[in-house]
Amino acid sequence: GLGKTTFAKAVYNDERVKNHFDLKAWFCVSENYDAFRLTRGLLQEIGSFDLKDDNNMNQLQLKLKESLKGKKFLVVLDDVWNDNYNEWDYLRNIFVQGDMGSKIIVTTRKESVTLMMGSRPINVGTLSDEVSWDLFKQHSFENRDPEEHPELVEIGKQIAHKCKGLPLALK
Numbered sequence: 001g002l003g004k005t006t007f008a009k010a011v012y013n014d015e016r017v018k019n020h021f022d023l024k025a026w027f028c029v030s031e032n033y034d035a036f037r038l039t040r041g042l043l044q045e046i047g048s049f050d051l052k053d054d055n056n057m058n059q060l061q062l063k064l065k066e067s068l069k070g071k072k073f074l075v076v077l078d079d080v081w082n083d084n085y086n087e088w089d090y091l092r093n094i095f096v097q098g099d100m101g102s103k104i105i106v107t108t109r110k111e112s113v114t115l116m117m118g119s120r121p122i123n124v125g126t127l128s129d130e131v132s133w134d135l136f137k138q139h140s141f142e143n144r145d146p147e148e149h150p151e152l153v154e155i156g157k158q159i160a161h162k163c164k165g166l167p168l169a170l171k
Contacts, residue, residue: 003167004108005078006167007124008078012076021072021074021102022073023073025076026078027041027075027076028078028079029077029080033080033081033082038091039064039094040060043060043064046067065094069098070097071098072100073099073102075103075105076106079109080106080107080110083113088116104117125165126166128165132165133157135167136156
C-alpha cells in the first residue's frame with residue numbers, strides 16, 4: 001500500500017521512458033514464483049510468444065534470450081516475493097543479452113529480495129498527515145467542497161490519520 005507499483009507504472013508509462021527503450025515488458029510475479037510462467041509472460045509482453053514453444057521451458061528461455069539480444073529493454077518485475085538466488089540466477093543469463101542501458105525494475109515488500117537481486121533499494125515512504133488528508137479528501141469528497149460539510153472534515157482528518165500515510169488505504 002506504499003505505492004511501489006504505482007511508482008513503477010509512472011516510470012514505465014512516461015513518454016521519455018517509452019522513447020528510450022527498444023522493448024518494454026511488465027510482469028506481475030507475486031508470491032507463487034514460477035520460472036515457466038515468468039518466461040512465457042515476458043515473451044508475451046514483448047510480442048515474441050509462439051504457441052509451438054508453449055510447453056518447452058528451454059525453447060522459451062532461448063526465445064527470450066534471442067528477443068532481448070542487442071536491444072535496450074526495460075523490464076518491470078512487480079511484486080516479487082521469492083528471494084532464492086538459485087531460482088533467479090537463470091534469468092540473469094538471459095538479461096545480460098540486452099544492450100547497455102537496459103534496466104530491470106523490481107517491486108517488492110522484502111528487503112531480502114533487493115539484496116538477492118544485487119541492487120540498492122529505493123524505499124517508498126509514507127505520506128505526511130497533510131498530504132494524506134489531501135489524498136483522502138480528493139477521493140472521499142470527489143468534486144464537492146469539504147468546507148460545505150464541516151462536520152465531516154474532522155472525522156475525515158481522523159480517518160486519514162489512522163491510515164498512517166499509506167496511499168492505498170487512503171484511497
